[in-house]
Amino acid sequence: MKLGRVIGTMVATIKPEGMRGLKLLIVRPLTADLQPEGDPFVATDASAQAGPDDLVTYESSREAALLHDPSFVPVDHAIVGIVDQHYYDGGGTR
Amino acid sequence: MILGRVCGTVVSTIQHPFYQGKKQLIVRACTPDGAFDGDRYVIAVDLVGAGVGETVIVEDEGTSARQLLDAGKDAPVRAVILGIVDEVTDFSGEA
DSSP, X not given: OEEEEEEEEEXXXXXXXGGTTOOEEEEEEEOTTSOBOSOOEEEEESSSOOOTTOEEEEEETHHHHXXXXXXXXXXXXXXXXXXXXXXXXXXXXX | OEEEEEEEEEEEXXXXXXXXXXXXXXXXXXXXXXXXXXXXXXXXXXXXXXXXXXXEEEXXXXXXXXXXXXXXXXXXXXXXXXXEOOOOOOOTTOO
16 A cells, blocks of 8 residues: 545546446655655545545555455555544654 | 565445445565565555554465455455564575
8 A cells, every 4th residue: 555645536438348337537656755646646535534634554466456346446556544643753764 | 476575455435345344554574683585565455453563474365365364365455464563583694
């Protein structure tokens, strides 16, 4: 899992049958200390309740598909949960 | 498996049911000498009671993670902390 910020939503009417009802969100990946890292991507929402500006955890590749029922929908990024509390101490200088 | 150091925690109330009750820690990847390996990190499920500041070993592969957690074959998990590292000896610098 990694951290991301929801920066937008996306709606697609025509999509594979297994993705019916899945919410699509645009997510910007973040580093461990919440700095933007890399390009945004579209993810489905397995937490069901994520929305704009939420800090979320997401899973990619095969495990993203497994977050959904039925699994093996054609999904490569999915939101796992909404982060309530994020603690990061930097891990020292070493 | 990845050598890393626990640098933080993540707490979620609203999340996929599989992750309910599972402690999630932010682990930054380390080189054998203890330095961080760039910004590389992963949020892993803790299996051993690790805490912030500890050096750990992380499995970042789905099938192994599911076996370690005794979860079903469809469990949506990939990264698991499976050990706390006491000591690393790196022989690569020796001729």
